[in-house]
Amino acid sequence: MTLATTDNVIAAEPSLLVRMMRMLLADKFALSAAIFLLVILAIAIIGPSWLGDLATKQNLRGRNLPPFDWTRTWVWWMGADALGRPLFARIIVAAQNTLMVAAGAVILSSVIGTVLGLIAGFSSPRTGQIIMRLADVIMSFPSLLIAVIVLYVLGSSILNLMLVLAITRIPVYLRTTRAEVLEIRERMFVQAARVMGASSKRILFRHILPVVLPTLTTLATLDFAYVMLAESALSFLGIGIQPPEITWGLMISQGRQYLTNAWWLSFWPGLAIILTTMSLNLLSNWMRIALDPVQRWRLEMKGGKNG
Amino acid sequence: MAEHLLEVRNLSVEFHTAAGVVHAVKSISYHLDKGEKLAILGESGSGKSVSSSAIMNLIDMPPGRISGGEILLDGRDLLTMPAEERREVNGRRVAMIFQDPLSHLNPVYSVGWQIAEAMTTHGLAGSKAREEGLRLLRRVGIPEPERAMRKYPHEFSGGQRQRVMIAMALALRPDLLIADEPTTALDVTVQAEVLKLLKELQRETGMAVLIITHDLGVVAEIADRVVVMEKGTLVEAGTVREIYKNPQHPYTRKLIAAAPGKGVMHEPGARAEPLLSVRDVRKTYGSFEALKGISFDLMPGETMAVVGESGSGKSTLARALLRLDEPDSGTALWKGRDLFALSPSELYKLRRDLQMVFQDPTQSLNPRMTVFQLISEAWVIHPDILPKARWRERVAELLAQVGLSAEHMSRYPHQFSGGQRQRIAIARALALEPQLIICDEAVSALDVSVQAQVIELLDKLRREMGIAFIFIAHDLPVVRDFADHVMVMQQGEIVELGTIREVFETPRQAYTRALLAASLSPDPDAKAGCPEPPAADAEILIPKRSH
Numbered sequence: 001m002t003l004a005t006t007d008n009v010i011a012a013e014p015s016l017l018v019r020m021m022r023m024l025l026a027d028k029f030a031l032s033a034a035i036f037l038l039v040i041l042a043i044a045i046i047g048p049s050w051l052g053d054l055a056t057k058q059n060l061r062g063r064n065l066p067p068f069d070w071t072r073t074w075v076w077w078m079g080a081d082a083l084g085r086p087l088f089a090r091i092i093v094a095a096q097n098t099l100m101v102a103a104g105a106v107i108l109s110s111v112i113g114t115v116l117g118l119i120a121g122f123s124s125p126r127t128g129q130i131i132m133r134l135a136d137v138i139m140s141f142p143s144l145l146i147a148v149i150v151l152y153v154l155g156s157s158i159l160n161l162m163l164v165l166a167i168t169r170i171p172v173y174l175r176t177t178r179a180e181v182l183e184i185r186e187r188m189f190v191q192a193a194r195v196m197g198a199s200s201k202r203i204l205f206r207h208i209l210p211v212v213l214p215t216l217t218t219l220a221t222l223d224f225a226y227v228m229l230a231e232s233a234l235s236f237l238g239i240g241i242q243p244p245e246i247t248w249g250l251m252i253s254q255g256r257q258y259l260t261n262a263w264w265l266s267f268w269p270g271l272a273i274i275l276t277t278m279s280l281n282l283l284s285n286w287m288r289i290a291l292d293p294v295q296r297w298r299l300e301m302k303g304g305k306n307g
Numbered sequence: 308m309a310e311h312l313l314e315v316r317n318l319s320v321e322f323h324t325a326a327g328v329v330h331a332v333k334s335i336s337y338h339l340d341k342g343e344k345l346a347i348l349g350e351s352g353s354g355k356s357v358s359s360s361a362i363m364n365l366i367d368m369p370p371g372r373i374s375g376g377e378i379l380l381d382g383r384d385l386l387t388m389p390a391e392e393r394r395e396v397n398g399r400r401v402a403m404i405f406q407d408p409l410s411h412l413n414p415v416y417s418v419g420w421q422i423a424e425a426m427t428t429h430g431l432a433g434s435k436a437r438e439e440g441l442r443l444l445r446r447v448g449i450p451e452p453e454r455a456m457r458k459y460p461h462e463f464s465g466g467q468r469q470r471v472m473i474a475m476a477l478a479l480r481p482d483l484l485i486a487d488e489p490t491t492a493l494d495v496t497v498q499a500e501v502l503k504l505l506k507e508l509q510r511e512t513g514m515a516v517l518i519i520t521h522d523l524g525v526v527a528e529i530a531d532r533v534v535v536m537e538k539g540t541l542v543e544a545g546t547v548r549e550i551y552k553n554p555q556h557p558y559t560r561k562l563i564a565a566a567p568g569k570g571v572m573h574e575p576g577a578r579a580e581p582l583l584s585v586r587d588v589r590k591t592y593g594s595f596e597a598l599k600g601i602s603f604d605l606m607p608g609e610t611m612a613v614v615g616e617s618g619s620g621k622s623t624l625a626r627a628l629l630r631l632d633e634p635d636s637g638t639a640l641w642k643g644r645d646l647f648a649l650s651p652s653e654l655y656k657l658r659r660d661l662q663m664v665f666q667d668p669t670q671s672l673n674p675r676m677t678v679f680q681l682i683s684e685a686w687v688i689h690p691d692i693l694p695k696a697r698w699r700e701r702v703a704e705l706l707a708q709v710g711l712s713a714e715h716m717s718r719y720p721h722q723f724s725g726g727q728r729q730r731i732a733i734a735r736a737l738a739l740e741p742q743l744i745i746c747d748e749a750v751s752a753l754d755v756s757v758q759a760q761v762i763e764l765l766d767k768l769r770r771e772m773g774i775a776f777i778f779i780a781h782d783l784p785v786v787r788d789f790a791d792h793v794m795v796m797q798q799g800e801i802v803e804l805g806t807i808r809e810v811f812e813t814p815r816q817a818y819t820r821a822l823l824a825a826s827l828s829p830d831p832d833a834k835a836g837c838p839e840p841p842a843a844d845a846e847i848l849i850p851k852r853s854h
Contacts, residue, residue, distance in 0.1 A: 188670035192732075195629055196739065197658030198688050206684075210675045293719035294674055 023290045023299040030286030033279035040276060044095040051075070055093040056244050059084035064262040079264040081254065087268050094246040094269070099276075101158060101247065102227045105165035110220045113170040114212075117177025118204050122185060132178070135171040143168035144233060151239040161240055165227050176219060180212045214288040221284040225277035248272050311338040311379070312515050313362070313483055318376035320357050320366065331357045334376065335541040337534045339483070344509060344516045346530035346547070348523065348562070350754035351725070354539040355519050359485050361386075362517075363403050364393055380483075399429055402476035406488035408468035412460035418444075418471050419456030425478040436478075443474040447504060465617070466497035470504065477508065484509075486518045490525060494616035495782060499825040502528050521754060523566050524827025527551065535559050547831045565759040566829045567784045572807045573610070573791045581640075582607040582775055583628075583743065588637030590623055597623040598634070599799040607742070608773040612790035612807075614780055614822070620799040621779045625745050628777070629663055630654060659689055662736035666748035668728035672720040678706070678731055679716040685738035692739065705734040709764060726757030733764065737772075745777045750785060762789050783826050787811060795819050 024031055054075060060083065067079035067087070078087040120131040138146075147164045154160045184190065185208060193203050232249020234240030236256075241247050248269040255265025289295045320332040332354040339345045349355040360366050362378055362385065378385045380400065385393060405411045413421060422440035427433055437456070444452035447470040449463075460468060469489060476484055486505065490498035506529055509516050518529060526533050526547055534544040535558065542556040554560045581604040590598040597620045605611050615621045627634040628646065639646040641657065649657060665671035672681055682705060683698045693701055703713035709730040720728055729749065736744050746765070750758040766789055768774055780786050786793060786807075793810040795803040795818065803816045814820045 188665050188667060189673040191631060192663070192665060192671045192735075193673075193684070194631060195658065195661075195663045196685055196688050196735075197655045198684070202688065207673055292675070293677075294721045 019300075020290060023296070024286070026299045027286050029282045033282035033286075036275065036279045037283065040095060040099070040279075043092050044099045047092045047095050051089040051093050055085060055089040055246070057085065064258060064265070066262075067264045067268075078268045079262075081251075081265050082258060082262075087251075087264065090246055090251060091248065091268055091272055094248050094251060095272070097158065097241060097245055098228060098231075098247040098249065098273075101162050101165065101231050101241075102224055104162040105169065105227045105231075106220050106224050108162065108166035109169035109223070110173050110216060112166070113173025114177050114209075114216060116170070117174040118181055118209065118212075120174065121178040121181025122200065122204055122208070128178070131174070135174045138167065139171045143230070147230075147234055148237065148239060151234065156234075156239050156242060158241070158245075161231060161234065164234075165230055168230075169223055169227065172219065172223065173216060176215060177212055180215060181208055184208050184211050214292065217284045217287060218281075221277065221280040224280055225273065228273050228277070310340070312341045312343075312381065313517070314338040314379040315358065315362070316377050316379065318358060318361060318378065319374045320354070320361055321372055321374050323370045323372065331371075331539055332361070333539040335534075335536070335539075336376075337541065337544060339515050339517055341482070341515055342509075342513045344518065344529055344531045346526040346533040347517065347519045347536060348521070348526055348533050349536035350521055350562075350756065352538065353536040355521075355536050356487055358536075359403075359487060359517060359519055362401060362485065363397060395429075398425060398481070399479045400481055401483045401485065402479065402481040403485040403487065404469070404472045404476050404489050406491050408465070408472045409460060411472065412468065414460055417457050417459055418463070422456075422471070422475050422478055425475050429479055439478065440474070443477060444471070446508075447471070447474045447477075448500075449474075464497075465493050466501060469493060469501050473501075473504065473508070477512070480512060481514060483515045483517060486516065488520055489518065491520070491522070495827075496616065496821055496825040498525075499528075499827070502827075505529060522827065523551075523563065523755070523829035527829050527831040528827050535562070551829065551831055561756055563829065565756040567755075567759065567762070567782075567788060572787065572811065573789075574806070574808070579606055581605060582609075582642065584638075584640040585628070586638045586640075588624065588627060588634050588639065590620075590627055590632065590634045596799050598627065600637070601796075601799075601801060603794060603801070603804060605743070605775055605777065608769065608775055609792065610769065610776040610778055610790045612778045612780060612786035612793045613796060614783055614786060614793060615796035616781060616822075618798070619796040621796050622747055623799075624796075625663065625747050625777065625779055628745065629661060659692070659739045660742045661745070662739055662741040662743070663745045663747060664729070664732050664736050664749040667752050668725065668732045669720070671732055672728060672735075674720055677717050677719055678702075681720070681731065682706075682735050682738050685735060689739065701738075702734075705737055706731075708737065708768075709734045710760075724757075725753055726761060729753060729757075729761055730764065733761075733768075737768070741774065743775045743777065745779070747779045748781065749778070751781065758785070765789065783811075783822055795822065 024034060059080070062076075062080045062084035063082060065076065065080035065084065067077060069076060069079075075086040075089040078091070080086050081090065116131050116135075120128040146168055150164045151160060185203075190203055190207055193207050198206075228247075228249055231240055231247060232253050235247060235250040236253035241250050243250070251269035252266045252273075255262070255267075255269070258265050286299075289299055314336075315338065316336050317334045318332055318336070319330065319334050322329045322331055335354075335358060337345070337347075347355045347358065357366065357371075361373055364385070366373070373386060377387075380396065385396065388396070412418070416424075419437065419440055422443060423433065423436035426436035426439060431439070441452050441456060444455055449455045449467055449470055455463075460471070463471060489505070490501050493501060502525065505516065508514075516529070518525065520526060530547050532545065533547050533550050535542050535550065535556065537558045543550060543554065543559045550559060551563060554563055583605040585604075586602045588598055588601045589596070599620075601620075601624055603611065613621045613624065623632065626632040628639055630646065630649075634647060637647065641660070646654075646657070676684070679699070679702055682702045686693045686695075686698060699716075702716055706713055706715060711727060711730055711734070715723070715727075720731065723731065732749075733744075749765075750761050753761060762785070765776065765778075769776060776790075778786060778790055783793075790807055792804070792806055794801055795810065795816070797818050803810060803814065803819045805815075810819060811823070814823060
């Protein structure tokens with residue numbers, strides 16, 4: 001066993017990026033989801049500067065224009081809202097605010113929640129108790145009530161909205177993480193690391209966190225949809241996003257009073273939310289398998305057959 | 308061919324997995340007569356359990372599929388029988404006991420209810436069933452059967468649970484009892500008692516017993532005939548004596564050769580300055596005293612075996628020495644410094660010298676790390692051992708040392724067999740260049756032939772590198788070829804401490820003798836003795852129902 005052969009063997013294995021791409025190609029659902037999310041992301045970045053004017057210009061003669069009127073230009077294909085603004089353009093423009101609030105809130109709450117959960121599960125029982133009781137306090141308030149109070153006091157802006165939504169969602173991650181940590185810290189490989197002299201920080205981040213992470217990503221993608229809808233509820237109460245700014249949630253609630261005679265007002269933004277969260281779910285499901293060395297073969301095998 | 312009670316002919320079972328079709332059982336044939344005791348011997352993955360699950364209709368289909376053959380019970384093919392009749396056969400004609408009774412007893416029903424259920428399902432009146440259940444519990448030697456009827460599975464010990472399972476299986480007086488590794492999870496003395504009970508019951512009822520095991524000792528103890536399976540094929544069949552004295556197939560020879568306890572015993576060297584000197588270590592959990600003052604010395608390069616049954620405190624001792632659990636009192640002098648009094652930073656430095664190999668390598672290796680990451684983690688934690696540039700080279704060296712190759716470096720633990728995983732765990736322990744390795748039941752979860760290889764590897768490391776070992780085991784023969792000293796523990800105390808030769812040849816304590824006597828020898832002519840069971844009123848089971 002010389003070293004030269006070793007290096008050859010290891011070099012023959014494709015790099016992680018190549019393997020990931022192959023596994024993504026093997027799962028057609030995850031691939032379409034990834035493409036869809038990339039498109040949404042691109043739209044979110046260029047949307048407002050591209051169609052911003054068109055999306056806010058009123059056209060009272062085109063009020064509640066029905067969709068599928070192919071004679072007009074494409075922005076009108078989804079119909080128009082109560083003030084005659086093209087829905088297609090509005091959805092594209094709204095993508096930025098929606099994704100920013102939702103992604104911001106989800107990332108913020110999941111990071112804070114996970115870190116606190118790791119600490120609560122791994123440190124002394126007393127610290128753990130204090131963190132858990134704090135979480136209980138947040139949980140016991142109706143989350144919309146906190147949001148109303150905070151936004152009323154601080155004034156509504158996208159950043160405040162993001163913060164408020166994040167705070168109300170922290171306990172979800174905190175409790176899940178803590179419960180998992182309590183179980184994983186007793187596992188043999190954690191003991192083995194301790195015997196080797198690994199520091200608590202290393203055990204937490206190198207051994208425990210990777211095992212908890214799949215659960216948390218699944219949770220986060222589900223939360224994405226929840227946050228989008230919570231944001232629309234706040235916007236509906238008039239303390240969330242303020243017109244003329246738009247989000248998908250706000251569009252749904254604006255269309256609510258026309259549901260009986262102009263369904264498309266709420267339908268298209270609703271569809272956008274559904275497709276986005278579904279794509280996220282599919283992608284996170286793929287990621288859970290792709291990142292787990294024990295499960296990975298399922299995707300690699302499929303890829304082999306297709307190729 | 309109607310004279311055989313059970314006849315399995317050309318049975319093939321396959322499983323459709325994502326990795327392709329796995330032929331778990333490849334066209335095997337064996338038969339079993341009335342009142343006969345047949346053992347199916349094989350290591351994990353040999354298909355021995357699958358073949359018996361087919362008899363009980365316990366194979367999940369799909370993914371499993373019986374692709375050919377027949378299973379004849381009194382000349383009738385079970386595989387083509389209607390489902391209704393098949394259920395009637397299960398329990399009434401054929402009963403089964405399992406390896407782990409705790410997971411096969413329902414935790415939310417009392418034991419009495421569960422025994423009675425087996426009988427009421429097959430049409431016995433409730434009160435009658437209860438009465439019968441009580442009689443069975445008494446027969447299998449459960450103390451206070453009246454009260455035991457109302458108890459729940461978790462309130463019994465492992466051996467008692469297995470007795471309860473046997474009582475349940477016997478409730479309908481089956482013609483055939485299938486026992487799938489019935490004693491693997493039990494302590495040696497309990498194992499001997501349970502096997503004795505099974506033999507007695509077999510004699511009384513005249514039922515046939517099909518026992519599935521990986522343990523040659525169990526085969527020698529209980530069976531008349533044995534069939535040996537390897538990787539889904541039947542390699543050899545014959546009487547137990549024939550197979551043991553004159554094995555034909557190379558696999559059988561390998562299995563018999565691998566049975567521990569035949570080598571030359573070690574003679575410890577002259578006493579020198581002890582490497583580790585443990586004095587009066589105590590540990591209590593609540594009111595339970597796990598360690599009641601343990602003291603011993605360990606010389607450099609020496610192996611101390613710690614043997615005891617479950618609950619004897621041997622793992623607690625290991626955890627205390629490594630400071631995974633803090634002991635309540637006592638000292639452990641490591642080259643003159645007290646391990647229990649070290650500050651965290653001093654302890655961190657000392658971690659290098661003391662390493663541990665755990666029982667189950669599947670659990671002690673992080674499933675999300677490659678072999679390279681697992682082994683090199685030692686150097687991440689202790690960066691002064693080795694410069695990063697040499698990690699790859701050194702991992703390759705260590706892997707070669709434990710009998711793996713450098714190509715394995717980028718693989719994950721689940722891609723290895725149990726024995727290979729334990730080798731990886733040993734390589735990881737070696738990475739820190741320790742002077743003492745504590746092996747906590749490091750070979751108990753492995754197949755016999757793999758066990759022998761791992762012990763050989765440890766022996767080699769000891770000779771070449773002068774590493775001292777504390778080797779924890781529940782089984783005496785395993786430690787016989789390997790250790791210098793033996794410490795026998797019972798209920799948190801040292802019962803006997805001496806050199807291997809002293810303990811094995813002239814045991815002073817009754818408990819040590821009982822342990823030695825209870826260990827099963829693979830030689831059918833050297834029947835293991837059995838400590839007399841508590842005098843149970845030996846009520847004879849009602850003679851077998853005729854049909």
